[in-house]
Amino acid sequence: MNLEDVARKAGVSRSTVSRVINNHPNVSAAARERVLAVIHQVDFQPNHAARTLVTRQTNIIGVSIPEASNVFVGDNSYFPMLLQGISETLNRRNYTMMLWLGERQDTRDVFARRVVKHRQPDGLIITSVEQHDPLLVYLLHHKRVFVMVETPPHDSARINYVTVDNVNGVRMAVQHLIDTGRRRIATITGQMNIYDAAERLEGYRLGLESAGLPVEEALIVRGRFDYRAGYEGVQQLLPCKPDAIITACDASALGCIRGIQDAGLRVPDDIAVVGFDDIVEASRSNPPLTTVRHEIQRVGSTAAQLLIDILEERLEQPQQIVFPTQLIVRASTVGVQ
Amino acid sequence: MNLEDVARKAGVSRSTVSRVINNHPNVSAAARERVLAVIHQVDFQPNHAARTLVTRQTNIIGVSIPEASNVFVGDNSYFPMLLQGISETLNRRNYTMMLWLGERQDTRDVFARRVVKHRQPDGLIITSVEQHDPLLVYLLHHKRVFVMVETPPHDSARINYVTVDNVNGVRMAVQHLIDTGRRRIATITGQMNIYDAAERLEGYRLGLESAGLPVEEALIVRGRFDYRAGYEGVQQLLPCKPDAIITACDASALGCIRGIQDAGLRVPDDIAVVGFDDIVEASRSNPPLTTVRHEIQRVGSTAAQLLIDILEERLEQPQQIVFPTQLIVRASTVGVQ
DNA sequence: GCAAAGATTGGGAGCGCTCCCAACATTACT
């Protein structure tokens, strides 16, 4: 069943049917009505491929979450929430999501080529971009439309992105710890080739500096954005006697709390712990986690909105949006309230 | 840049280029080499839409996770893990994933029509299908290829599905509780319109019956597959003085444990708790959770494999795969070991 | 050495749509 068939049934031409489907104004009421009736009657849907072939657009948005962020499985609800946010906008604006999960870093150039040249998605939302990621280079070079969900590692003036105020978030956390009497504040970072991790570390340094405290390299452990990194990071930190630990994400903070408890110490009495993200588990942990909140879902839905607006030419590139972060104080830093 | 352009550059015809790209045997080594060189040089990728238009296949697999399973956000890593499994197979076999998240139940028929008629994905993986879901009816009626990840509510002989042995899993759990001296075993179910929930409840009943224990309706709370259902279910159960609770999933079990602890009772001393799934958080909870393990990721990758095999005609429909479940005993039922 | 079989090649047709333009119908205005 194609346009021509519908046209015949409705006693009009292919063109008229096409106009009706695409809401072109110049169709007489009578013709429109007849066509609509037939479309409804035979449950007609225009062929997507044929349409794409001529219009050069698919109404598909690609989302890439590479392996580097192995946080997808299990421990970290960050990405599911991001996807949920993206999906919300996509559903509303009649786009579909094409998802690439766990693309391996070493095959990224192959992937990049496929995604970019294939021209399947109209635009891309990308995350966890590593330094010198071939995908980024490729996208830029081929002038494809994309939005990053994090601060870009370079070229940030030319790139569309949505991110959160990592630096300030962590600065607030440091300030809070200092205000509550902590002095040996340690940190467990995320993968340092991901810019969010670098920014959060920067916030840590700035926080200490502006309070006039020294930055001790021994108190900085390079980790990952997951539970184990937190758990193992603690082992490494304990000999340095920290009285507080700021982690790169909540998953890591939860591992951190468990590590501290397993070592026979108490949170927050002996060591205070601050996370980042405010995932649902944060408020349910024992003790509940003080953390830097940002609205992940909103970031996702905003990124999608931005992308679509750019694609539909309602917005000029580049666009940069930085959402504020907010410190949520719970019992992991200040005891039972 | 299209086939014709490549052909001209390589000094052959469009057809020959097409043959090279599609690995047809009848191309001379010399021609193949020249074409390949040009393809590489200009970084050529054939137009996907054009190809789809004639071959009628997209190499896209659709995955639908409707709103009913509102478990995607936050507390339950079930779906992320399932996606990971699916994605693994898809990457390997050169398909891409189109993901529909949170499609609302009341717009499901619109959705169904779009997905089915649009013919965008070659096949579908669907989950959390409710009783009389229009999508299912539509898929069946239009003879589209799909695999369910759970036992189908009806027509199960005609439908491809991958599921786990829910009934036996819960039976084992019940048996374990009885073996460790529990007698008032309660349960908090998932959404009863999802068949997994019904099967698990069935396992609960059978477990009790085969041990000669009565099934008390007051000990059965109808809940959902999430944390809150567990937490709130406990409030409802406490007056009935259960000494053990079996939940429909780990997320719910974790809520349940917290509910019990908040009520001033101890797990497992006062009430034992058993979950279902064995998500990573299960082993990290306090106390660690006894649960029925099934390999979610494997279910996902198997479902994808099945679907692709059917699409590529290596396999006849219908296929049914039931993975075994395994009881993992931890401290939430038997104290510190 | 030559016919038959087989391998290789090129071009036409067509997938189902959109877009453009020309043709025709209708309305508005002088």
Place this chain on the structure above:
DNA sequence: AGTAATGTTGGGAGCGCTCCCAATCTTTGC
């Protein structure tokens, strides 16, 4: 009424590919 402007319609061309068939080239067997 007559013409210009506007509204409506149909059909051709073309998007970039695959598939088929006919044409050409190569090999093989006797």
